[in-house]
Amino acid sequence: MSRPTQHHPTAAATAVILLLLAVSPAPSGADPDDERCLSSLQQSLSGLRNWSKASFSAPCEGFISHLQGVTCNNGRVYKLSLPGLSLAGTIPPDLSNCTNLQSLDLSSNALSGAIPPELSGLLNLAVLNLSANRLSGAIPRDLARCAYLNVIDLHANQLTGSIPDELGLLVRLSTFDVSYNRLSGPIPVLLANRSGTTGRFNATSFVGNKDLYGYPLPPMRGHALSVLAIVGIGLGSGLLSLVLSFSARESSVRGVRRDDVSFCV
Known part of the structure; x- marks a missing residue:
């Protein structure tokens, strides 16, 4: 009497895995959006060390990054952190091509020019820190489209105009700092919403703007x-x-x- 054929689950599973690996496409280069994003940043800023076309054309391998200041998540650029590197230049509009970006920190550099309104295309952005630069112009009201923003830090720049009312609609916003700029006009009610005796953001978020007024700043002569x-x-x-x-x-x-x-x- 012949013995029944025995099946080996381990061998079968191994065969299935090998088959899947054989038919799966080989990993390609960088995501084209991320490549455009990083390329524009490299062209716009001086002082980026170890950034070359070869590196930003393939910045990520899974969770491993090949570029200074870049954090990767599943092959996509997840975080850009380049503070205090003496970077000079302007923020390129094509930075919005890093569509998976959740944190952007370019603080404490020598960046100039305006904050591109195109940054509102970074719909996954949670942290925006552009503080301590030489940025000028208005705060883009379209930043309110970035519904996941927890942090907006723009202090110590040369920004002008009023604070957009729309930013008060960002319900996740827990840190907001526009102190020491050249902003003017009233502080939006939704950013200074009173709850008893406590405001949403205190006066330290707004000080250093001589033509800015309203709660929580102390009464200003001529406006109160x-x-x-x-x-x-x-x-x-x-x-x-x-x-x-x-x-x-x-x-x-x-x-x-x-x-x-x-x-x-």
């Missing part, structure tokens, strides 16, 4: 009036209205009297 001043203005306006009304009435009465005299004559 005392209660007595408001009452005084109200009383003065009312009194002026009464005087003008009385004068108009007197003029009307005098005119009628003159007409009556002419008629009698």
